Amino acid sequence: MSATPIRALVAVDRLIDARLVEAVVDDPGIKIVGVVEQAAGVPAVDTAADVLLVACGAASDDAVAFITAAARERGDRPLIVVCGGSPNGFVRDVLTSGADDIILIDETVTPGPETFFAMQKALARRSGGAFDAAHGSLVCVLGPKGGIGKTVTSTNLGVALADAGHRTVVVDLDLQFGDAGLALGLQPERTIYDLATSGGALDADKVDGYLAEHGSGVRVLLAPVRPDQAQSITVEFLKELYATLTTAFDFVVVDTPPGFSPEVIATIDASSSICMIGMLDAPSLKNTKIGLETLGLMGYASDRVRVVLNRADTSVGISHADVVAILGRAPDVLIPSQRDVVRWLNAGEPIVLASKRSEPAKAFRALAELAAADRVPAETSNGRRRRLLRRG
Numbered sequence: 001m002s003a004t005p006i007r008a009l010v011a012v013d014r015l016i017d018a019r020l021v022e023a024v025v026d027d028p029g030i031k032i033v034g035v036v037e038q039a040a041g042v043p044a045v046d047t048a049a050d051v052l053l054v055a056c057g058a059a060s061d062d063a064v065a066f067i068t069a070a071a072r073e074r075g076d077r078p079l080i081v082v083c084g085g086s087p088n089g090f091v092r093d094v095l096t097s098g099a100d101d102i103i104l105i106d107e108t109v110t111p112g113p114e115t116f117f118a119m120q121k122a123l124a125r126r127s128g129g130a131f132d133a134a135h136g137s138l139v140c141v142l143g144p145k146g147g148i149g150k151t152v153t154s155t156n157l158g159v160a161l162a163d164a165g166h167r168t169v170v171v172d173l174d175l176q177f178g179d180a181g182l183a184l185g186l187q188p189e190r191t192i193y194d195l196a197t198s199g200g201a202l203d204a205d206k207v208d209g210y211l212a213e214h215g216s217g218v219r220v221l222l223a224p225v226r227p228d229q230a231q232s233i234t235v236e237f238l239k240e241l242y243a244t245l246t247t248a249f250d251f252v253v254v255d256t257p258p259g260f261s262p263e264v265i266a267t268i269d270a271s272s273s274i275c276m277i278g279m280l281d282a283p284s285l286k287n288t289k290i291g292l293e294t295l296g297l298m299g300y301a302s303d304r305v306r307v308v309l310n311r312a313d314t315s316v317g318i319s320h321a322d323v324v325a326i327l328g329r330a331p332d333v334l335i336p337s338q339r340d341v342v343r344w345l346n347a348g349e350p351i352v353l354a355s356k357r358s359e360p361a362k363a364f365r366a367l368a369e370l371a372a373a374d375r376v377p378a379e380t381s382n383g384r385r386r387r388l389l390r391r392g
């Protein structure tokens with residue numbers, strides 16, 4: 001289950017404490033391939049590093065100059081900055097000089113995992129959202145309100161991916177009213193609450209012990225059994241959880257509650273793609289549009305967002321052209337409204353397996369194929385993606 005570590009070249013300034021350098025790279029996912037002095041300039045000889053980590057004891061103009069030069073020299077390589085000193089004005093300077101991310105070290109952060117997480121994110125962004133082969137894709141299923149089909153979609157997508165042979169886990173992040181377990185007919189023996197309160201660091205083997213298993217092979221991290229347990233699930237825990245799950249699974253599908261809570265934002269941040277669910281009525285479409293705009297404001301690339309239109313029947317007086325006009329784009333997948341969806345949901349059986357030939361099942365499988373196509377490295381994926389879209 002061990003993944004290839006991210007190879008980092010570290011550039012230090014004169015002010016940094018050696019112990020701080022050790023702390024920021026203290027993560028099994030990071031391998032140091034060289035340490036250089038920022039004062040010596042951008043290294044001329046290239047090393048086989050995946051990322052450049054610029055470690056600063058304090059904010060300084062020299063550091064900004066180094067970052068600017070390094071980002072110019074190797075724009076293709078992610079550049080992460082860690083800073084131990086007072087960051088006044090530094091964050092903006094660093095981010096405008098070409099760095100991918102900056103981590104400010106104080107007592108609230110665990111430096112190693114934080115650095116690893118920033119590196120993973122930057123690498124994912126560079127590869128157009130698809131993680132490298134060693135890391136799974138995290139698909140965040142979003143929807144502006146309750147009852148529009150997030151859980152039906154997450155569970156059926158997870159099952160369709162598992163059924164196609166991908167190692168897949170569904171995480172139920174609807175921490176107060178999660179029902180992914182019910183949708184899959186699973187008993188909540190151990191939940192995300194038990195994992196979050198178990199103490200100690202996470203690793204793939206430990207997390208494995210908290211996952212329920214569905215007959216299709218999909219694994220599920222179930223929501224807490226009581227709403228008050230939700231508060232034990234912190235953003236820090238989720239970051240560590242996602243970093244762990246993406247090393248052990250090809251796909252991590254996260255079902256979410258409505259709205260942009262801190263937990264949902266952390267999930268969006270960690271995701272390689274988003275599946276935005278909308279429904280075919282005017283208020284839902286308006287909310288879906290606002291959701292898409294919010295993602296845009298967060299800097300999320302629109303080509304990493306798939307739009308799923310649920311209950312997409314022609315009889316409600318909204319045409320395909322209306323949908324495109326309101327959303328500003330065509331939906332990627334249409335799921336028809338059918339009583340069978342409710343019937344199989346109530347039976348705790350995913351419709352993708354229970355009624356394979358039904359139209360909703362076909363739509364969920366098309367969504368799974370899109371997710372699999374999104375995982376293919378950027379150069380080869382576009383052709384395949386277009387083919388899939390034409391078919392749908």
Ligand SMILES: Nc1ncnc2c1ncn2[C@@H]1O[C@H](COP(=O)(O)OP(=O)(O)O)[C@@H](O)[C@H]1O
Binds near residue numbers: 150151342
């Ligand atoms: N395509 C569909 N056809 C018929 N009923 C659907 C469809 N999609 C969702 N539903 C029903 O709508 C309800 C809400 O779906 P759910 O996935 O739980 O929404 P959410 O997770 O967004 O709150 C469920 O009872 C489900 O059976």
Ligand SMILES: [Mg+2]
Binds near residue numbers: 152179256
């Ligand atoms: Mg739900």
